[in-house]
Amino acid sequence: MFGCYKKSIILYCLHRIADERTVYSVFHLLNGKKSSQTIQDAFLFQLTPFFRVYPSMTRLQFDQHLTEMTKVKWILEYEPSQYRLTDLGREALKEQLKKQPLPVNLNGWKYHQLSVVFWERLSLLVQVISNLMYSNSKYLPIQRKKETHLWLKQFLQDTKMDRQVLAQKVFNEVVDCLENSTSIQPEFLISRLTGAETIGLTKEQAALQYSMDQDYFELQFQSILHTMLSVIKEKPVQLPLLNKVIQSAETEFTMTVSAQRTEELLQQGFTIEEIATFRKLKRNTIEDHIVELALNKPDFEIGRFVTDKNVAEIAEAVKKVTSKQLKHIKTIVPHAPYFEIRLVLAVFGDSL
Amino acid sequence: MIIEEVLKERFGYSHFRSGQKEVITTLLAGKNTLAMLPTGTGKSLCYQLPGYMLNGQVVIVSPLLSLMQDQVDQLKINGEKSVIAINSFLSFDEKLNALRQLNTFKFIFISPEMLVTENVLARMKSLNIALFVIDEAHCISQWGHDFRPDYLKLGYIREQLGNPLTVALTATATSEVRADIIHSLSLQDCEQIIYSVNRSNITIAVEHFQHYREKRDRLIELAKRLQGPGIVYFSSKKLAEQIAADLKQQGVGNVMPYHGGLEQETRMLIQQQFLHGQLDLICATSAFGMGINKENIRYVIHFHMPMQFESYVQEIGRAGRDGHPSIAFMLYSAGDEMLQHQLIEGELPDESQISLLENWLNEQKPTLQNVTEFEEELSLICGLNEIQLRLTLDYLKNCLANGNDFSVFSSKFKNFIRERLDSKKSKIEEMVNWIRSEKCRRLQLLDYFEESGQQQMNDCCDHCGFSIVPFERIEAENTESKHKEVNWKERLADILLKKREGEH
Numbered sequence: 039m040f041g042c043y044k045k046s047i048i049l050y051c052l053h054r055i056a057d058e059r060t061v062y063s064v065f066h067l068l069n070g071k072k073s074s075q076t077i078q079d080a081f082l083f084q085l086t087p088f089f090r091v092y093p094s095m096t097r098l099q100f101d102q103h104l105t106e107m108t109k110v111k112w113i114l115e116y117e118p119s120q121y122r123l124t125d126l127g128r129e130a131l132k133e134q135l136k137k138q139p140l141p142v143n144l145n146g147w148k149y150h151q152l153s154v155v156f157w158e159r160l161s162l163l164v165q166v167i168s169n170l171m172y173s174n175s176k177y178l179p180i181q182r183k184k185e186t187h188l189w190l191k192q193f194l195q196d197t198k199m200d201r202q203v204l205a206q207k208v209f210n211e212v213v214d215c216l217e218n219s220t221s222i223q224p225e226f227l228i229s230r231l232t233g234a235e236t237i238g239l240t241k242e243q244a245a246l247q248y249s250m251d252q253d254y255f256e257l258q259f260q261s262i263l264h265t266m267l268s269v270i271k272e273k274p275v276q277l278p279l280l281n282k283v284i285q286s287a288e289t290e291f292t293m294t295v296s297a298q299r300t301e302e303l304l305q306q307g308f309t310i311e312e313i314a315t316f317r318k319l320k321r322n323t324i325e326d327h328i329v330e331l332a333l334n335k336p337d338f339e340i341g342r343f344v345t346d347k348n349v350a351e352i353a354e355a356v357k358k359v360t361s362k363q364l365k366h367i368k369t370i371v372p373h374a375p376y377f378e379i380r381l382v383l384a385v386f387g388d389s390l
Numbered sequence: 391m392i393i394e395e396v397l398k399e400r401f402g403y404s405h406f407r408s409g410q411k412e413v414i415t416t417l418l419a420g421k422n423t424l425a426m427l428p429t430g431t432g433k434s435l436c437y438q439l440p441g442y443m444l445n446g447q448v449v450i451v452s453p454l455l456s457l458m459q460d461q462v463d464q465l466k467i468n469g470e471k472s473v474i475a476i477n478s479f480l481s482f483d484e485k486l487n488a489l490r491q492l493n494t495f496k497f498i499f500i501s502p503e504m505l506v507t508e509n510v511l512a513r514m515k516s517l518n519i520a521l522f523v524i525d526e527a528h529c530i531s532q533w534g535h536d537f538r539p540d541y542l543k544l545g546y547i548r549e550q551l552g553n554p555l556t557v558a559l560t561a562t563a564t565s566e567v568r569a570d571i572i573h574s575l576s577l578q579d580c581e582q583i584i585y586s587v588n589r590s591n592i593t594i595a596v597e598h599f600q601h602y603r604e605k606r607d608r609l610i611e612l613a614k615r616l617q618g619p620g621i622v623y624f625s626s627k628k629l630a631e632q633i634a635a636d637l638k639q640q641g642v643g644n645v646m647p648y649h650g651g652l653e654q655e656t657r658m659l660i661q662q663q664f665l666h667g668q669l670d671l672i673c674a675t676s677a678f679g680m681g682i683n684k685e686n687i688r689y690v691i692h693f694h695m696p697m698q699f700e701s702y703v704q705e706i707g708r709a710g711r712d713g714h715p716s717i718a719f720m721l722y723s724a725g726d727e728m729l730q731h732q733l734i735e736g737e738l739p740d741e742s743q744i745s746l747l748e749n750w751l752n753e754q755k756p757t758l759q760n761v762t763e764f765e766e767e768l769s770l771i772c773g774l775n776e777i778q779l780r781l782t783l784d785y786l787k788n789c790l791a792n793g794n795d796f797s798v799f800s801s802k803f804k805n806f807i808r809e810r811l812d813s814k815k816s817k818i819e820e821m822v823n824w825i826r827s828e829k830c831r832r833l834q835l836l837d838y839f840e841e842s843g844q845q846q847m848n849d850c851c852d853h854c855g856f857s858i859v860p861f862e863r864i865e866a867e868n869t870e871s872k873h874k875e876v877n878w879k880e881r882l883a884d885i886l887l888k889k890r891e892g893e894h
């Protein structure tokens with residue numbers, strides 16, 4: 039018995055990081071902590087889909103899950119804060135994933151922010167159109183944020199469509215977006231939409247209606263949003279209205295503010311040493327920022343920090359070791375600083 | 391234009407409810423007014439309608455953020471665009487923008503805490519205020535609701551604003567509280583328009599239990615038997631959640647918990663579902679209901695007793711706004727008042743906390759100018775929660791402003807706290823006595839508000855006798871039909887294209 043799906047996710051993540059990190063790196067990952075370490079871990083262990091999927095989980099709740107799973111001997115604390123799956127745990131996880139597989143299109147890292155805005159806008163847009171269609175002018179908007187309301191006003195002004203036409207187009211696009219994606223269940227999302235005559239379900243109610251635990255529903259729901267987002271980005275021309283919904287919601291983001299500041303200074307030509315002195319930060323911290331940049335920026339120039347020769351050697355070393363733990367890599371290329379190894383992992387990690 | 395026409399045109403109502411016309415004509419005659427009209431009669435209209443007839447802005451001081459939001463929503467729903475709420479929800483930029491354009495709004499809602507800040511007040515002074523409104527005015531009084539220090543400054547603020555025409559609105563105020571309101575607002579020559587607090591269409595019943603379990607079982611039974619929609623009030627979020635879950639398990643469908651700890655989106659959805667009739671029962675804390683305009687609530691059950699009669703009258707007053715018979719149950723199990731006592735003690739700093747505070751003051755010697763910088767330190771050192779901190783800081787500032795010594799402060803503060811505690815405890819005591827008494831519930835309530843009521847003939851209260859039959863549901867709740875699976879595309883078409891199943 040699992041109780042809740044969060045446990046499965048924790049097990050899964052523990053299984054992935056296999057002995058190489060403390061259990062709290064899993065907590066930070068699910069919580070979406072924007073620190074360089076968490077971000078690197080997400081990439082290193084291919085856990086990016088789960089970044090910030092449970093933002094409101096508290097440390098206390100997390101610990102409770104650990105305690106329960108320890109009690110039933112699924113995991114073992116072999117060193118303080120270091121956990122490992124037992125054979126029993128591996129079996130349980132396998133069983134669980136057979137029953138409730140991980141949602142396929144989940145992409146927390148890429149979409150955790152955009153999907154929030156997308157849902158706020160989409161649900162409000164649908165409610166407003168519905169009330170227009172039903173000629174009902176007295177209703178309360180289900181989304182409360184000012185920005186969302188301002189956005190909607192702008193959207194309606196820009197599109198300048200007859201309400202019937204607009205309704206039909208939005209309908210077609212949403213259907214198009216959802217219909218052709220396999221392995222999602224669109225009703226999870228649609229049941230949560232509010233119209234003129236019926237108010238949408240809360241997450242809790244929807245989970246109950248589809249007889250699944252809330253944590254699993256949450257992931258399913260997010261994976262639908264993420265699916266829609268990737269479809270919209272794939273074919274913006276066929277989905278002009280939905281594409282408009284996500285416009286100007288795209289924040290450069292995904293980086294910590296501090297890393298952004300470092301980036302600015304790098305662009306102005308300062309060296310790591312200078313930036314550290316200037317910002318009164320440790321050299322280490324600035325290096326963390328640069329690794330973060332490397333993870334985030336497709337056009338990151340690694341050549342500025344690592345020589346071609348070192349890149350090649352480190353890449354070779356990475357391929358040789360089974361674990362992605364830095365110290366194992368370092369034993370093969372002892373002359374390369376940790377910083378350079380991390381950068382190479384950040385830039386080429388997936389392909390090595 | 392005569393006011394009946396405005397009523398028809400602006401609000402779409404054909405006649406006034408009792409008291410409304412009187413308040414409005416008094417205001418239009420330029421007289422300051424204190425109006426006490428029963429819960430749900432339509433006090434908002436008493437400032438909105440004259441607002442439309444007067445030149446200038448209407449400034450409404452409102453005690454609760456959620457209430458303020460509800461009022462703004464209500465106006466907007468009625469097509470009024472020129473309305474804004476200035477409160478701590480606004481971001482810095484939004485606030486700045488709002489203040490800059492303040493003169494373009496007709497209705498300005500504001501919290502007292504915001505109103506007393508200097509730049510806001512300065513901006514307010516430049517307005518042409520046609521009407522100054524204090525909603526839920528009993529909050530002004532020490533003896534009314536919870537202590538809100540900034541409310542006591544409203545008299546000063548009113549003066550700063552050039553003593554604009556003022557109306558104070560409340561549903562529940564004893565004569566002591568009314569005198570307090572008039573005094574703190576310095577409302578000279580104020581007209582008092584006082585209507586009975588009585589809501590004759592609400593039957594009042596109290597039931598006693600020995601044990602918590604019995605009370606819980608009775609609640610479940612009532613929820614099964616009574617015709618909804620209904621609200622059950624709890625003093626604890628956790629219990630509201632738990633009982634809602636219990637009820638679901640017992641087959642009472644369409645029930646959801648509601649409290650301040652839920653996500654905003656969830657709260658919105660639940661509130662809307664209730665208004666739309668998709669939910670039949672809400673298990674709520676007192677965060678729910680203020681400003682909720684649902685006409686057909688048939689019953690209100692108190693699983694925990696409120697802290698005082700004022701709150702009780704307001705909470706049961708959410709039932710039967712359409713004028714149809716409704717019922718209020720108070721479920722009491724021995725010792726329930728202990729929880730209330732704990733709650734009020736949690737709101738006020740205790741003696742040991744004040745002693746810690748005293749030490750800190752003597753060491754740190756803060757001044758009026760820098761004391762706010764120590765907020766965090768203070769709350770850490772003395773272990774003050776948010777409510778306690780707000781109160782302490784305010785009292786401290788007041789003291790510093792009057793040039794008081796720190797030693798004087800702590801003894802004064804201790805006295806003040808003791809008084810508050812005593813006053814609150816005696817209010818709880820009054821509730822308990824009422825619960826235990828053998829006399830007509832209604833007459834006693836009226837007596838508390840110094841009204842001499844007349845015995846009500848039918849369905850008055852548990853002591854006068856009533857039948858529960860008219861309040862029972864006729865058919866058992868039908869949970870089956872709602873679970874009909876609808877294809878997602880059909881549902882989306884229904885929402886967006888107004889197309890029903892079977893249509894094309």
Ligand SMILES: Nc1ncnc2c1ncn2[C@@H]1O[C@H](COP(=O)(O)OP(=O)(O)OP(=O)(O)O)[C@@H](O)[C@H]1O
Nearest residue numbers: 403405406407428429430431432433434435561683
């Ligand atoms: N003259 C009228 N005719 C019909 N309905 C009215 C009239 N005046 C007000 N109402 C309606 O009565 C409901 C209650 O109004 P309102 O919220 O102003 O009551 P209230 O007295 O402020 O209640 P509370 O004591 O809870 O604050 C609203 O739905 C309002 O639209």
Ligand SMILES: [Mg+2]
Nearest residue numbers: 433434525526
């Ligand atoms: Mg009111």
Ligand SMILES: [Zn+2]
Nearest residue numbers: 830850851854
């Ligand atoms: Zn009676």
